[in-house]
Amino acid sequence: MNPPLAALLGQPLSVVTAGVDLFPEALRAQGAAVETVEWRPPAFGDPDDISALAADPRRAAANRAATERILAAGAELINVRPAADALGLPSDLFLHAGPPIEFAAASGPLRGALIGAALFEGFAVDPDEAVALLESGRIRLEPCHHHRAVGPMAGVTTASMWVSELQDPVNGGRAYCSLNEGLGKVLRYGAYSPEVIDRLRWMSQVLGPVLARALDRSGPIDIKSILAQMLQMGDEGHNRNRAGSLMFLRDLAPAIAESGASSAQVVEVLRFIGGNEHFFLNYGMPAAKVAMDAARDIPGSSVVVAMARNGTEFGIQVSGTGDAWFTGPALTPDGLFLGGYGPDDANPDIGDSAIMETLGVGGFSMAAAPAIVRFVGGSVPDALATTRRMYGITVAENPAYAIPVLEFRGAPTGIDVLNVARTGILPQINTGMAGREAGVGQVGAGLVKPPQECFEKALSALAAQAIRQ
Amino acid sequence: MTSGHDYVDLRQGQYYDSVTLMQASRTVASTPGVRAALIAMATPLNVELAQDMGFVVPPAVPAELLIAVRAEDETGIEAAIAALTAALTIRSASRGAGGDVELRPATTGAALADSEATLALISVPGPYAATEAFDAIAAGRSVMIFSDGVTVEDEVALKRAGGRAGVLVMGPDCGTAIVGGIALGFANVVRRGPVGIVAASGTGAQQVSSLLETAGVGVSHLLGLGGRDLSAPVGGLAAELALTALDADPGTDLIILVSKPPDPKVAQRVQDLTSRFSTPVQFALLGPGQPDLTQAAESGLRAIGADVPLWPVIGRAQPARQPTRLHGYFAGGTLAAETLMLIQELAPISTNLGPEALPAARALAGGSHVVVDFGDDELTSGRAHPMIDPTMRLDQIARVSAAENGNLVLLLDVVLGYGAEPDPAQALVPALQSAVTRFAERDNHVDVVVSLCGTEADPQGWTGQAEALAAAGALVFASNAQAARHALALARGTTSSAGAS
Numbered sequence: 001m002n003p004p005l006a007a008l009l010g011q012p013l014s015v016v017t018a019g020v021d022l023f024p025e026a027l028r029a030q031g032a033a034v035e036t037v038e039w040r041p042p043a044f045g046d047p048d049d050i051s052a053l054a055a056d057p058r059r060a061a062a063n064r065a066a067t068e069r070i071l072a073a074g075a076e077l078i079n080v081r082p083a084a085d086a087l088g089l090p091s092d093l094f095l096h097a098g099p100p101i102e103f104a105a106a107s108g109p110l111r112g113a114l115i116g117a118a119l120f121e122g123f124a125v126d127p128d129e130a131v132a133l134l135e136s137g138r139i140r141l142e143p144c145h146h147h148r149a150v151g152p153m154a155g156v157t158t159a160s161m162w163v164s165e166l167q168d169p170v171n172g173g174r175a176y177c178s179l180n181e182g183l184g185k186v187l188r189y190g191a192y193s194p195e196v197i198d199r200l201r202w203m204s205q206v207l208g209p210v211l212a213r214a215l216d217r218s219g220p221i222d223i224k225s226i227l228a229q230m231l232q233m234g235d236e237g238h239n240r241n242r243a244g245s246l247m248f249l250r251d252l253a254p255a256i257a258e259s260g261a262s263s264a265q266v267v268e269v270l271r272f273i274g275g276n277e278h279f280f281l282n283y284g285m286p287a288a289k290v291a292m293d294a295a296r297d298i299p300g301s302s303v304v305v306a307m308a309r310n311g312t313e314f315g316i317q318v319s320g321t322g323d324a325w326f327t328g329p330a331l332t333p334d335g336l337f338l339g340g341y342g343p344d345d346a347n348p349d350i351g352d353s354a355i356m357e358t359l360g361v362g363g364f365s366m367a368a369a370p371a372i373v374r375f376v377g378g379s380v381p382d383a384l385a386t387t388r389r390m391y392g393i394t395v396a397e398n399p400a401y402a403i404p405v406l407e408f409r410g411a412p413t414g415i416d417v418l419n420v421a422r423t424g425i426l427p428q429i430n431t432g433m434a435g436r437e438a439g440v441g442q443v444g445a446g447l448v449k450p451p452q453e454c455f456e457k458a459l460s461a462l463a464a465q466a467i468r469q
Numbered sequence: 470m471t472s473g474h475d476y477v478d479l480r481q482g483q484y485y486d487s488v489t490l491m492q493a494s495r496t497v498a499s500t501p502g503v504r505a506a507l508i509a510m511a512t513p514l515n516v517e518l519a520q521d522m523g524f525v526v527p528p529a530v531p532a533e534l535l536i537a538v539r540a541e542d543e544t545g546i547e548a549a550i551a552a553l554t555a556a557l558t559i560r561s562a563s564r565g566a567g568g569d570v571e572l573r574p575a576t577t578g579a580a581l582a583d584s585e586a587t588l589a590l591i592s593v594p595g596p597y598a599a600t601e602a603f604d605a606i607a608a609g610r611s612v613m614i615f616s617d618g619v620t621v622e623d624e625v626a627l628k629r630a631g632g633r634a635g636v637l638v639m640g641p642d643c644g645t646a647i648v649g650g651i652a653l654g655f656a657n658v659v660r661r662g663p664v665g666i667v668a669a670s671g672t673g674a675q676q677v678s679s680l681l682e683t684a685g686v687g688v689s690h691l692l693g694l695g696g697r698d699l700s701a702p703v704g705g706l707a708a709e710l711a712l713t714a715l716d717a718d719p720g721t722d723l724i725i726l727v728s729k730p731p732d733p734k735v736a737q738r739v740q741d742l743t744s745r746f747s748t749p750v751q752f753a754l755l756g757p758g759q760p761d762l763t764q765a766a767e768s769g770l771r772a773i774g775a776d777v778p779l780w781p782v783i784g785r786a787q788p789a790r791q792p793t794r795l796h797g798y799f800a801g802g803t804l805a806a807e808t809l810m811l812i813q814e815l816a817p818i819s820t821n822l823g824p825e826a827l828p829a830a831r832a833l834a835g836g837s838h839v840v841v842d843f844g845d846d847e848l849t850s851g852r853a854h855p856m857i858d859p860t861m862r863l864d865q866i867a868r869v870s871a872a873e874n875g876n877l878v879l880l881l882d883v884v885l886g887y888g889a890e891p892d893p894a895q896a897l898v899p900a901l902q903s904a905v906t907r908f909a910e911r912d913n914h915v916d917v918v919v920s921l922c923g924t925e926a927d928p929q930g931w932t933g934q935a936e937a938l939a940a941a942g943a944l945v946f947a948s949n950a951q952a953a954r955h956a957l958a959l960a961r962g963t964t965s966s967a968g969a970s
Binding site: 050 | 585
């Protein structure tokens with residue numbers, strides 16, 4: 001007899017029940033071990049789509065393959081260079097966060113960032129000229145995600161900006177991300193005032209080249225290892241990157257000092273990195289991106305490989321459905337506001353940084369970061385509950401990203417579209433909030449979820465191509 | 470008609486299983502001042518039920534709780550809401566005691582991921598059952614699907630996937646199993662012993678296991694398959710796996726396969742498979758020329774060298790009279806099918822079973838001889854099975870007693886065991902007494918014959934139930950086949966040897 005049947009007939013009966021209550025009661029009365037499912041009808045989706053997907057004989061193995069690749073993926077920072085070289089980015093192609101969008105549909109922060117990028121690239125002398133250029137259609141817009149790249153908030157990345165290049169030595173992938181500008185008035189939040197453009201110039205002229213030379217001396221930096229350690233130090237890798245940024249600085253500081261740059265530049269660079277608690281986010285994001293890209297294009301897999309927002313729409317991509325985006329209107333985060341800003345000042349959700357949650361850190365690992373739960377308007381029990389809830393929609397746990405307070409349980413990894421539909425639990429994302437008006441910058445931070453619509457559309461697309469046994 | 474006050478509400482974020490809600494509906498409907506009530510999840514079917522009752526229901530989704538109440542006045546509505554709140558609160562309180570409700574697993578897959586369980590028992594509504602069952606198969610566990618309303622295509626897909634994973638898929642629509650001495654769903658309390666039962670029939674398996682227990686012989690395992698397993702489309706996929714497992718089980722010396730009438734080719738294939746077994750296999754495949762369930766149990770007893778007892782009969786002898794009409798009202802589908810087979814010589818018989826099946830309402834209305842399965846999907850849609858809720862059958866007994874139509878042989882089955890009503894005789898006795906009185910008032914006669922399927926060890930206790938029914942005038946048989954033959958003899962006006970003092 002095969003092992004499952006031998007266990008069924010040979011061991012004391014132990015049962016999981018889903019459905020009417022009288023069965024577990026009757027089983028307990030007979031002394032059998034019983035665990036009950038808190039079952040509810042699927043929150044959304046056509047029941048036929050759900051059962052078609054559940055019946056697809058490829059799904060379990062495909063999802064296993066997807067998560068094995070995600071868990072195995074490494075992430076090493078190997079290079080920093082201009083996007084024109086690293087991505088082969090032509091000067092008239094601007095990358096942005098989220099699913100595809102036209103300039104006319106762009107919200108304030110994306111609009112502001114695109115204006116700033118046009119000014120930075122020298123295509124316009126003032127904002128009006130930049131708007132005219134962008135409206136003319138002579139600048140093409142494409143998602144970062146279409147170029148193996150990710151960008152926080154507006155995510156605008158252009159040819160002259162320096163990007164970091166990460167390599168996954170296991171699966172062989174590469175991923176790219178711009179350098180972090182710090183907080184306050186910055187391009188990624190849609191600010192384009194002269195101080196913003198000046199800082200971008202300094203980043204291309206000083207920061208990027210110094211980092212590149214330092215990296216030559218130090219050799220590749222293991223970003224996955226820093227991400228793993230920071231989760232033990234109160235960071236969740238999306239809204240809190242304090243420990244990660246300091247570890248990065250510790251690893252690279254000697255090489256920066258030895259990079260051959262003038263001592264004035266060395267001080268500028270060290271001060272800039274040391275003064276920016278989110279510097280590491282722009283390494284964490286491509287580390288997540290390279291892992292999630294390894295899980296793409298597995299037929300039958302219902303694992304989400306990208307969640308991204310362009311400030312107007314939220315989009316997701318799924319392993320089994322190739323490059324298709326499943327979109328819905330981006331929601332506005334719920335959280336706390338800086339200074340005198342309030343909910344009316346906040347733009348709908350924006351940025352590729354939800355790649356962190358797609359990997360299983362960020363909001364999914366909130367339990368690792370009690371220090372920031374109040375910053376996003378929550379409590380410590382909320383954080384624990386959030387992470388526990390995310391295990392209900394994911395198909396794996398990542399032992400590399402262990403959560404101390406949960407007995408070092410691995411981060412919930414591999415969002416399954418089917419589980420999201422069945423449970424109605426939507427992914428929890430920690431995020432910054434951009435001002436609604438172009439040029440304002442950050443107005444707060446909080447929590448946000450994708451619109452259900454993204455998952456409804458992904459579910460029907462997966463069901464349409466499901467095979468029956 | 471919608472006279473009175475109507476109250477219709479849709480509540481989000483509240484889910485209760487259908488049994489709980491049917492109980493709540495009953496509680497609310499019986500509240501003073503309330504005329505009608507439907508408390509149910511807002512599935513298309515339930516919304517239609519509410520509309521048929523005359524309620525105006527706004528657009529709803531199945532995840533919402535539909536509350537529809539009609540009362541004499543506003544006070545009645547308030548009383549109904551209070552009764553509903555109380556009914557549902559008791560339940561929440563008893564559940565909440567188990568720990569942190571919010572973080573309990575929401576899918577079968579999530580529950581199994583953290584569990585060593587060897588079996589999943591699925592009783593969620595039909596359209597969602599296959600999804601939960603696939604979770605179990607993916608986790609390498611066997612699954613019993615109690616739910617009905619699963620398509621035959623999904624059943625085949627599930628059973629093929631189960632075969633590849635080496636796990637047993639029992640069901641869909643599998644109501645009865647006993648695994649390692651533990652009863653699942655509707656099953657009788659029987660001792661453990663050498664006989665393994667594989668059953669594509671719930672009440673058929675209950676009859677065979679109860680007779681064995683009555684003869685002092687126990688059951689190793691009773692593996693249900695769902696009634697369609699030996700049909701042509703499903704092809705005996707689960708039967709082959711279950712039979713093979715029992716052949717290899719050291720605790721099983723004899724296997725009895727019980728099935729509703731199977732597809733001949735499938736039956737042949739299964740018989741070819743079992744001919745290679747080291748364990749002997751007895752077949753109880755209902756159909757012409759096949760042994761009935763009692764004969765199959767008796768052959769099984771002889772095969773393992775046990776004595777065949779006289780099957781218990783309790784009640785006053787019912788002497789032969791004029792030939793008369795026979796009405797059989799059944800809760801157990803297989804017991805109904807067996808009866809229909811055994812009384813064929815009375816044909817034509819108006820029935821909702823078999824090749825000449827009529828819709829249940831027409832079967833009940835027409836013909837002098839009637840056999841109706843009250844567990845038919847047509848009758849149970851949106852309400853509890855007659856083994857849990859006797860109302861429909863009691864109503865029919867009242868109707869047939871009120872009609873002036875001469876003498877009657879009334880044949881009923883009563884199924885005991887886990888899952889069944891706690892005291893079926895309690896509800897049936899007044900109905901039978903009233904029937905006897907009504908017939909007598911017209912100088913007619915009703916002979917009540919009961920097939921009582923169960924064991925002494927069942928929560929309801931066979932003898933206590935039998936004596937209560939006998940006191941109300943019924944002649945009670947442990948063997949369904951004997952009950953059917955006795956009823957046949959009464960209907961033909963010939964004598965039957967059955968009956969004790």
